[in-house]
Amino acid sequence: MPPLKTRFGALALATVFLPLQSLATPIDSYDYIIVGAGTSGLLLANRLTEDANLNVAVIDPGADERNNTNVVNPLAWLGLSGTPVDWNYSSVPQEYIGGRVLPYDAGKGIGGTSLINGMTYIRGDQAQFDSWEDLNPGSGWNWDTMLQYYKKAERFFPPSSWQEAVGALYEEEYHGSSGEIDVGFSPVLLNGSFYGDAKTAWANLGQSLDKDVNSGHTAGFDVWPQTLNPIDNTRCDSATAFYWPVQDRPNLTLINGTVSRILWKNYTGSTPEASGVEYVMPNGQNKTVKAAKEVILSAGALRTPLILELSGIGNPSILEELGIETVVDLPGVGENMIDQPNMALSYSTNTTFPGYAPYATFVNATSLFGDGFKRVSDVTKLLLPHWARQISKETNRALNASAVEQLLRVQHDLIFEKDVTIAEILSTASGTGAFSAYWGTLPFSRGSVHLNSTDDINTPKINPRFMAIDFDMIVQIAIGRLAATFWDxxxxxxxxxxxxxxxxxxxxxxxxxxxxxxxxxxxxxxxxGTAAMLPRKLGGVVDPQLRVYDTKNVRVVDASVIPLQISGHLTATLYAIAERAAAEFIAPARDAV
Known part of the structure; x- marks a missing residue:
């Protein structure tokens, strides 16, 4: 195993949560260890333990949040930011927006970020998922494959007639009815003239009605579904769907702890094979547990790269500076982070709105730039090599400029040739207020997340580098102007x-x-993107089977593997990725043993 010159600080990892007792008795070895009881990890645990011959451990520092009313109530989610259910991360000062330090929310509890998100269930544009296969030829990562797994996980509740009258529309062919994730429209959907007024105003701005935002076509105005049960109006998070109903399976164990690193068998002269993981209990005690088959990281885009680095997988220059021996040279670990810049416009109203209005408008570059579309496309294309060199330089050449340019060209093609949407505007009203939240969905800026030190995995060095590429500011301002125009x-x-x-x-x-x-x-x-599913030459960290390059039995199944941003919200896609991983990659591997 890679020696650490600095021991992993137990106090820094100690959680404020009380230990969560699992019904299964902990043992010292499992077939599969899943690191992270979040959106993807609990689906994997559920699917793997359908085989009674497999023992699976899920390790997570979070608490049981079933009785947290702010988690359960779909309208209370904004109050969860900054609470113990949130990791409460912060970015490094952002150079391109005046040096501001930004808060970073991530769910901390059994269910991960699915406990604290806005429950929005929007997938993305078909061409965006097809681009994954363009980057990983022959892999099957495309819209058609994703759709079958979206539908497998989903239990869709068709809207009632009154909900349809206020915009809750869908097309049956794109939805599943027998999965575990409840997807439906809010039972307190705003029922009045606001929907019709909003639909007409957006139509006056060239944005037509989208009859199903989850059809692979997001452009236009829609009322979006959420991951909630519309019958009792409760959040449906990953734990509610995939863990609590099967928690009494004797082959499923939930261990309360914070994983620090993967442990290795003797790897000298051979491909490294994980023997298990080291984790820290809530009392600060270090413990280890063995994995007979695989270690699966599902800790999220902000934590999975940190565990890889502590395990000796990453950029050798970064690892050496931290005092960590390199086990696998993978400079892409922690790089290629792509986040979206969010902003809001708030208004007071002369009308009271008794309900919730989850309205989204997705806009493509043709609509956003109008007569200037071709000029923006041409100038952007000319600047791609320059941006690639800039991004490469910001990574200290960890990412090759020509590789970055190839990724940027795929993105340019999606925006300007395949007409995917590049902006999302949420328009809503409640009480006597209204607001728009808006963001560019496909920014060109690339950031990173790395360890600050080996002593503290809970304060990562998060640097999204928002607005590092000028194009992103142009898009953000154009979206803001359009959002403001809507209200006028x-x-x-x-x-x-x-x-x-x-x-x-x-x-x-x-x-x-x-x-x-x-x-x-x-x-x-x-x-x-921080452990991207890409060829190694493009800065990839995992292969199309989500296995970490140059390891025998370590996979990543979470948002860090997504190679390019999508015009959607991550939750739906994370469930689909985990479904495919369980059905096609992990399950066949176990059957062959």
Whole structure:
């Protein structure tokens, strides 16, 4: 195993949560160890333990949040930020937006981020998923494959007639009915004239109605479904769907602890094989547990790279600086982080809205840039080599500039040739207020997440490098202007009495919008790509079977494997990725043994 010059600090890892007792009796060896009881990890645990001959351990420092009313209540999720259910990370100062330090939310509990997210169930554009196979030829990672696994995990509740009348639309062929994840429309959906006014206002701006945002076509205006049970109006998180119903399986063990690193068998002269993991109990005690078959990292895009680095997998120059022996030279670990910049416009109204209005408008580059579309496309294409060199330099050449350029060209093609959506605008109203949250879905900027030290895995060095590429600021300002224009467009404009001070008008100057962006932008909490499923030559960390390169039995199944951003929200896609991993990669491997 790779020696650490600095011992892993137990106090830094100690959790404030009380130990969570598993019904299964812990043993010292399991067939599979899953690191992380989050969105993907609990689905994997459920599927693997359907085979009674397999023993599976899930290791996570989180607590049982079934009685947390703010978790259970779908309308209370905004109150979870900064609470013990949140890791409460922070970014490093962001160079391109005035040096601001941004909060980073990530779920901490049995269920992971599915406990604290907005429950939005939106998949993305078909061409975005097909691009995964373009980057990994012959892998089967495409929209058609993903759709079957989206449907497998989903238990869709068709809307009632009154919900359909206020925009809860769907097309049956794109939905599943026998899965574990409840997907439906809010039972307190806003029932009044606001839907019709919003739909008409967006139509006046060229955005037509999308009859099912989960059809692989996101462009236009829609009312989106959520991961909730519309019968009793409760959140359906990963634990509710996949763990609590099967927690009494004797071959499924939940261990309360924070995994620090993978342990290795003697790997000298051979491909490294994981023997188990080391973890820290809530009392600060270090313990180890063995894996007979595989170690599966499912700790999320912000933690999985840290565990890989502590295990000796990553950029040798970073590992050497931390005092960690290199086991596998993989410079892409922690790089290629792509997050989305989130902003909001708030308004007061002269009307009271008694309900919840989850409206999304997805906009493509053609709509966003109008007559300037071709010029933006041409200039962007010319700048791709320059941006690739810039990104490579920011990674200290960990990522090769020509490899980065290839990825950027795929993204350019998605935006300007395949017409995927590049902006999302949420328009909602409740009580006497209304707001738009908006973001660019496919930023060109690339960031990173790495260990700060071997003593503390809980304070990672998160650097999304928001707005490092000028194109992202151009897009963000264009979206902001469009969002502001919506609220000033008939018939929605008749519902408002004032615009709060500090929000630029649609025709405000570039500098006014840039200053507003620099001072108010936050993370959209959609980080991906930090252990990307890409060829090694493109900076990849896992192969198309999600196995870490140059290891025998270590996989990653979480948001860190997604190679490019999507026009959607991550939850739906993470369930589908985990479904495919369990059905096609992990299960066949176990059957062959």
């Amino acid at each position: 467009t008939s018939p929605i404009s008749t519902s408002f009495e004032a615009v709060p001070q500090g929000i630029p008008s649609p025709d405000a100057s570039w500098n006014q919008w840039k200053n507003f962006t620099d001072s108010t932008m936050i993370s959209n909490a959609h980080p991906i």
